Amino acid sequence: MKINCTIHAINRCGHRGFRETDLDLIAEYGTTTDGGFLLTRNDIMEFERQAKKRLDRLYKLQDAFVSTTDDGRTAKTVFRATRKQRRRQTGRW
Known part of the structure; x- marks a missing residue:
């Protein structure tokens, strides 16, 4: 998911060590909340499970x-x- 950024958000990314592309990752894999997106450990573990399944499938298709x-x-x-x-x-x- 592509997130559009305000100038304020771009400035905050720079100050807080985030890249603009990080916001897209958080929106894509994070949990939707009332105020936006939150990337939790569970979200990361779910992504990892899916990635491992896909990798296993690729090896079978070699x-x-x-x-x-x-x-x-x-x-x-x-x-x-x-x-x-x-x-x-x-x-x-």
Whole structure:
């Protein structure tokens, strides 16, 4: 989520050691409150759980190849690439 900042907020970020992009992270992953957003330890732990699940899934998908149409938007087939196929696709011999 992109947060628009007032000049006051930009000044406070500088004084208090925050970057403007930090505000976007707090808004995206924090808990919504009446006055804004609060990033709690539980919010961070939830993000970490989700990131680990996603990372585990990526490892399971390692060496998978999706063949697409020329525009790259439609999958034609999917398979586990052999070593030879991986080399051919990446151009590394």
